[in-house]
Amino acid sequence: MMTHPIILPLIPPNGxxxxxxxxxxxxxxxxxxxxxxxxxxxxxxCTTYINFKYPEIKIIGISSHSNQALVTAVxxxxxxxxxxxxxxxxxxxxxxxxxxxxxxxxxxxxxxIANQKFIDSLLFNNTNNIELFKSTKEIRxxxxxxxxxxxxxxxxxxxxxxSLKDIGRVMHKSEASIKHYQxxxxxxxxxxxxxxxxxxxxxxxxxKLPSYYDNTHN
Numbered sequence: 001m002m003t004h005p006i007i008l009p010l011i012p013p014n015g016x017x018x019x020x021x022x023x024x025x026x027x028x029x030x031x032x033x034x035x036x037x038x039x040x041x042x043x044x045x046c047t048t049y050i051n052f053k054y055p056e057i058k059i060i061g062i063s064s065h066s067n068q069a070l071v072t073a074v075x076x077x078x079x080x081x082x083x084x085x086x087x088x089x090x091x092x093x094x095x096x097x098x099x100x101x102x103x104x105x106x107x108x109x110x111x112x113i114a115n116q117k118f119i120d121s122l123l124f125n126n127t128n129n130i131e132l133f134k135s136t137k138e139i140r141x142x143x144x145x146x147x148x149x150x151x152x153x154x155x156x157x158x159x160x161x162x163s164l165k166d167i168g169r170v171m172h173k174s175e176a177s178i179k180h181y182q183x184x185x186x187x188x189x190x191x192x193x194x195x196x197x198x199x200x201x202x203x204x205x206x207x208k209l210p211s212y213y214d215n216t217h218n
Contacts, residue, residue, distance in 0.1 A: 014040040015043065015045065016160075016162065017040075028056070030058060032050070032058070034047060037063060037210075040162070041157075041160040043061065044209065045156065045159065045208075045209065047077045048077045048208070049156050055078070060082070060109070062082070062083050062085055076135050077137075080112050080116075082120070083119075143204065150173070153171055154178065154181035155206060158197055158198055159207040
């Protein structure tokens with residue numbers, strides 16, 4: 001039984017820094033508290049990438065929005081639990097009327113360690129009846145089953161509109177290698193540009209963005 005889990009709250013200022021920290025970590029965290037609204041790489045895309053690259057890490061999604069479709073998408077992409085930001089702060093105006101003296105964040109972490117989900121009541125009235133979407137991992141496996149792990153990583157990171165240099169930093173590859181993966185993708189999909197590749201991946205469900213589910217996301 002895990003007695004002292006390593007928990008990574010989102011101290012990095014953006015999703016790119018988070019993935020870079022994971023890539024250079026001597027020991028991976030057991031749990032990540034994942035803010036869905038982040039610059040450079042959003043939390044949904046980070047969840048997709050981490051679930052593919054580091055499936056042993058448990059993710060607890062956190063957001064100030066209560067959009068059920070977006071929450072369902074994050075859970076579908078591999079998060080084990082989801083909390084409203086309002087319930088991460090016991091001093092928030094809505095905390096005590098809902099949960100009293102309970103420590104919801106601690107409860108959620110304990111459940112995650114035991115592979116049990118927790119979704120707070122602000123998001124869903126009945127958390128037992130949530131119907132998950134088909135994950136991007138399942139869709140990729142079904143529609144493009146023979147692509148390499150490296151090309152899959154490129155497709156996910158390319159959708160974040162990162163520079164080739166930053167994609168290389170995350171993947172620990174040279175810029176020349178990333179250009180090679182780009183060439184593989186253009187040949188595979190019979191397209192010409194990185195933007196076309198990203199649009200194709202979103203259209204066919206290989207990668208998903210928060211804006212697909214949440215019209216409040218910028």
